[in-house]
Amino acid sequence: xxxxxxxxxxxxxxxxxxxxxxxxxxxxxxxxxxxxxxxxxxxxxxxxxxxxxxxxxxxxxxxxxxxxxxxxxxxxxxxxxxxxxxxxxxxxxxxxxxxxxxxxxxxxxxxxxxxxxxxxxxxxxxxxxxxxxxxxxxxxxxxxxxxxxxxxxxxxxxxxxxxxxxxxxxxxxxxxxxxxxxxxxxxxxxxxxxxxxxxxxxxxxxxxxxxxxxxxxxxxxxxxxxxxxxxxxxxxxxxxxxxxxxxxxxxxxxxxxxxxxxxxxxxxxxxxxxxxxxxxxxxxxxxxxxxxxxxxxxxxxxxxxxxxxxxxxxxxxxxxxxxxxxxxxxxxxxxxxxxxxxxxxxxxxxxxxxxxxxxxxxxxxxxxxxxxxxxxxxxxxxxxxxxxxxxxxxxxxxxxxxxxxxxxxxxxxxxxxxxxxxxxxxxxxxxxxxxxxxxxxxxxxxxxxxxxxxxxxxxxxxxxxxxxxxxxxxxxxxxxxxxxxxxxxxxxxxxxxxxxxxxxxxxxxxxxxxxxxxxxxxxxxxxxxxxxxxxxxxxxxxxxxxxxxxxxxxxxxxxxxxxxxxxxxxxxxxxxxxxxxxxxxxxxxxxxxxxxxxxxxxxxxxxxxxxxxxxxxxxxxxxxxxxxxxxxxxxxxxxxxxxxxxxxxxxxxxxxxxxxxxxxxxxxxxxxxxxxxxxxxxxxxxxxxxxxxxxxxxxxxxxxxxxxxxxxxxxxxxxxxxxxxxxxxxxxxxxxxxxxxxxxxxxxxxxxxxxxxxxxxxxxxxxxxxxxxxxxxxxxxxxxxxxxxxxxxxxxxxxxxxxxxxxxxxxxxxxxxxxxxx
DNA sequence: GCGGATCAC
DNA sequence: TATGGTGATCCGC
Numbered sequence: 001x002x003x004x005x006x007x008x009x010x011x012x013x014x015x016x017x018x019x020x021x022x023x024x025x026x027x028x029x030x031x032x033x034x035x036x037x038x039x040x041x042x043x044x045x046x047x048x049x050x051x052x053x054x055x056x057x058x059x060x061x062x063x064x065x066x067x068x069x070x071x072x073x074x075x076x077x078x079x080x081x082x083x084x085x086x087x088x089x090x091x092x093x094x095x096x097x098x099x100x101x102x103x104x105x106x107x108x109x110x111x112x113x114x115x116x117x118x119x120x121x122x123x124x125x126x127x128x129x130x131x132x133x134x135x136x137x138x139x140x141x142x143x144x145x146x147x148x149x150x151x152x153x154x155x156x157x158x159x160x161x162x163x164x165x166x167x168x169x170x171x172x173x174x175x176x177x178x179x180x181x182x183x184x185x186x187x188x189x190x191x192x193x194x195x196x197x198x199x200x201x202x203x204x205x206x207x208x209x210x211x212x213x214x215x216x217x218x219x220x221x222x223x224x225x226x227x228x229x230x231x232x233x234x235x236x237x238x239x240x241x242x243x244x245x246x247x248x249x250x251x252x253x254x255x256x257x258x259x260x261x262x263x264x265x266x267x268x269x270x271x272x273x274x275x276x277x278x279x280x281x282x283x284x285x286x287x288x289x290x291x292x293x294x295x296x297x298x299x300x301x302x303x304x305x306x307x308x309x310x311x312x313x314x315x316x317x318x319x320x321x322x323x324x325x326x327x328x329x330x331x332x333x334x335x336x337x338x339x340x341x342x343x344x345x346x347x348x349x350x351x352x353x354x355x356x357x358x359x360x361x362x363x364x365x366x367x368x369x370x371x372x373x374x375x376x377x378x379x380x381x382x383x384x385x386x387x388x389x390x391x392x393x394x395x396x397x398x399x400x401x402x403x404x405x406x407x408x409x410x411x412x413x414x415x416x417x418x419x420x421x422x423x424x425x426x427x428x429x430x431x432x433x434x435x436x437x438x439x440x441x442x443x444x445x446x447x448x449x450x451x452x453x454x455x456x457x458x459x460x461x462x463x464x465x466x467x468x469x470x471x472x473x474x475x476x477x478x479x480x481x482x483x484x485x486x487x488x489x490x491x492x493x494x495x496x497x498x499x500x501x502x503x504x505x506x507x508x509x510x511x512x513x514x515x516x517x518x519x520x521x522x523x524x525x526x527x528x529x530x531x532x533x534x535x536x537x538x539x540x541x542x543x544x545x546x547x548x549x550x551x552x553x554x555x556x557x558x559x560x561x562x563x564x565x566x567x568x569x570x571x572x573x574x575x576x577x578x579x580x581x582x583x584x585x586x587x588x589x590x591x592x593x594x595x596x597x598x599x600x601x602x603x604x605x606x607x608x609x610x611x612x613x614x615x616x617x618x619x620x621x622x623x624x625x626x627x628x629x630x631x632x633x634x635x636x637x638x639x640x641x642x643x644x645x646x647x648x649x650x651x652x653x654x655x656x657x658x659x660x661x662x663x664x665x666x667x668x669x670x671x672x673x674x675x676x677x678x679x680x681x682x683x684x685x686x687x688x689x690x691x692x693x694x695x696x697x698x699x700x701x702x703x704x705x706x707x708x709x710x711x712x713x714x715x716x717x718x719x720x721x722x723x724x725x726x727x728x729x730x731x732x733x734x735x736x737x738x739x740x741x742x743x744x745x746x747x748x749x750x751x752x753x754x755x756x757x758x759x760x761x762x763x764x765x766x767x768x769x770x771x772x773x774x775x776x777x778x779x780x781x782x783x784x785x786x787x788x789x790x791x792x793x794x795x796x797x798x799x800x801x802x803x804x805x806x807x808x809x810x811x812x813x814x815x816x817x818x819x820x821x822x
Numbered sequence: 823g824c825g826g827a828t829c830a831c
Numbered sequence: 832t833a834t835g836g837t838g839a840t841c842c843g844c
Binding site for chain 1: 835838839
């Protein structure tokens with residue numbers, strides 16, 4: 001039922017995006033066939049259309065390439081991938097954070113609404129803001145005719161001849177936007193504006209404080225009884241504004257809304273005015289998140305006469321989807337439990353997620369993926385077809401995960417001395433990090449965000465390598481000076497500054513490749529044995545210096561390594577005053593999340609884990625130890641076959657591939673056979689790096705002096721590690737309170753048929769997944785042994801050998817689509 | 823490092 | 832008549 005509804009929504013969404021509109025019969029406007037025909041008539045034969053066709057062809061080609069690649073994936077590759085992906089998913093699950101209340105506020109048809117507000121003649125007419133070439137937005141009246149944002153005005157006119165196209169007044173929108181932001185700032189001084197009409201808030205802290213507030217502090221006055229429809233305080237409903245859309249007079253009805261008196265309603269909050277009339281029009285908002293958001297929307301409407309929609313969820317990705325759910329003039333909340341999140345995600349079309357656009361949707365559709373559930377089901381395949389960045393991103397979506405912390409900004413900084421001094425400070429931080437890593441780079445990039453949230457990056461590459469504060473600052477200062485001069489005579493009003501180093505020498509690259517923390521994450525601790533060392537030992541047919549090893553690696557592997565490097569470059573050697581976490585930049589956000597995951601994973605602090613295989617609690621062990629335990633559990637019944645499998649791949653010199661595929665069985669062998677004391681050193685260094693990634697986050701968000709009180713020693717990895725653990729344990733203690741725990745019912749694994757000693761559905765599901773894989777691999781290995789015993793001998797391993805070789809060989813000219821999402 | 827592709831507003 | 836402008840990221844070359 002819900003499913004059907006969602007899919008219909010999706011269809012409507014698609015139609016809407018295509019310029020079609022599902023119009024209610026009998027209403028004024030056009031039906032979708034008519035709209036479609038008019039748009040096609042106006043489009044066909046144009047240069048624009050030709051280009052659209054060309055682009056479509058390219059996408060189709062990419063899809064064809066992808067399908068070809070898919071056809072060549074072996075079952076075994078898929079199973080290996082499944083294990084790897086599930087391991088990652090398990091880590092993500094463990095680090096799921098439901099403790100934040102994130103709100104996404106989105107003004108309804110913003111530009112059009114402002115124009116209607118300020119010009120009564122427009123109120124009962126279909127209008128759009130933009131030009132004959134392009135429309136920025138339209139009111140809901142015009143949308144009935146298929147007139148929407150990103151439609152050329154001249155086509156819109158054909159759809160709706162009476163359409164009034166108003167040229168945009170950005171200054172006015174900015175002013176209104178400022179009014180809205182002033183309200184938002186009261187709930188989260190660090191809210192993140194995405195654009196003039198959209199912002200994210202983290203109201204977690206506000207909620208905490210609000211619990212003690214007296215009613216009067218939560219009371220607001222409405223001057224007109226019916227212009228502001230707001231649910232009764234305390235009303236319990238996820239979806240409180242189901243039909244509120246139709247009562248938004250400004251946007252929906254031809255009749256104009258009641259005019260609201262001038263003045264700031266909150267100023268009326270004085271005792272003299274508490275006459276009956278006003279009391280009748282007063283409203284007290286509760287202390288829940290839902291009430292807070294109602295209050296925010298109420299205040300926005302009172303102040304601007306404009307309505308806003310909002311979404312409330314545990315992370316930005318979900319909040320954004322939510323704000324769209326009851327648009328316009330509505331709100332929707334996903335409660336902070338895993339079950340609530342997963343229920344919401346279940347049938348959610350991936351296209352609804354910010355970051356999944358037309359092309360990605362089409363590519364995934366070709367794989368049979370439309371909903372988040374399907375995205376989850378195909379996770380192993382996706383990890384083989386898409387870049388690591390991409391499939392990590394997909395997995396986050398499929399699990400309903402997203403960013404929980406918004407960017408923090410320092411208060412405005414406009415004095416040049418301050419700016420130079422901050423820049424120097426950042427250079428010092430950067431130099432310290434670089435020197436710790438023994439890195440030298442040649443490109444210095446500064447990143448500036450001004451008070452209007454505009455971000456600029458300016459880079460300069462110099463001939464010689466840099467590593468000291470003085471050297472870096474000399475370059476950074478010039479970049480900053482240029483920007484200050486460009487703004488002159490006005491001061492540069494900054495909210496953010498960052499300094500980044502890149503273009504490292506090859507030796508530096510190599511060093512870092514050996515200590516890749518992403519590799520560490522992917523492969524469990526297998527990455528501890530650096531690829532160079534392992535290859536040196538195993539591959540005796542060629543004499544390769546460690547430094548050149550990256551050249552010898554397969555294309556696929558190399559590309560991955562490079563990606564890993566480039567991933568690490570920025571966060572590791574960037575010192576920035578604000579986290580660049582924006583949901584409109586999903587990959588960036590993901591990177592952040594992965595880093596924080598690294599931190600917790602690699603921290604050597606001990607916790608209690610429950611093994612998803614045996615379900616025994618592993619008390620007081622590190623994550624590495626826990627991973628080892630899981631591996632041991634997985635390998636338990638078939639260790640001899642593991643070494644068989646390992647030998648077959650090692651014998652053909654394909655260890656570098658194994659490095660990425662990380663079949664668990666091989667990993668064990670690496671540990672037994674290959675880890676040396678040198679690798680132990682790597683382990684330590686890996687930890688330092690990952691902790692630094694976290695410290696960078698913390699530094700980044702707390703660099704403004706007044707905000708760093710909660711982190712006593714910014715540069716001390718140990719304190720940060722403790723911080724991480726503290727957060728983690730807080731989460732864990734909350735876990736049992738969520739409704740994901742099924743009580744009083746035994747869970748029996750459908751694969752191994754054994755009753756499982758857990759009531760945690762998440763763990764149980766992980767167990768089933770693992771069990772499933774294990775069973776299949778077991779079966780496969782039995783076959784391997786059998787075939788190996790046959791006269792034709794090592795047919796299986798030979799077969800595998802040739803397959804792998806073919807893959808490796810193909811790697812060199814692997815079609816672009818294989819390694820990338822876009 | 824640059825340009826193309828993708829995505830968002 | 833006529834299908835934006837900008838900024839960000841990822842990726843391949």
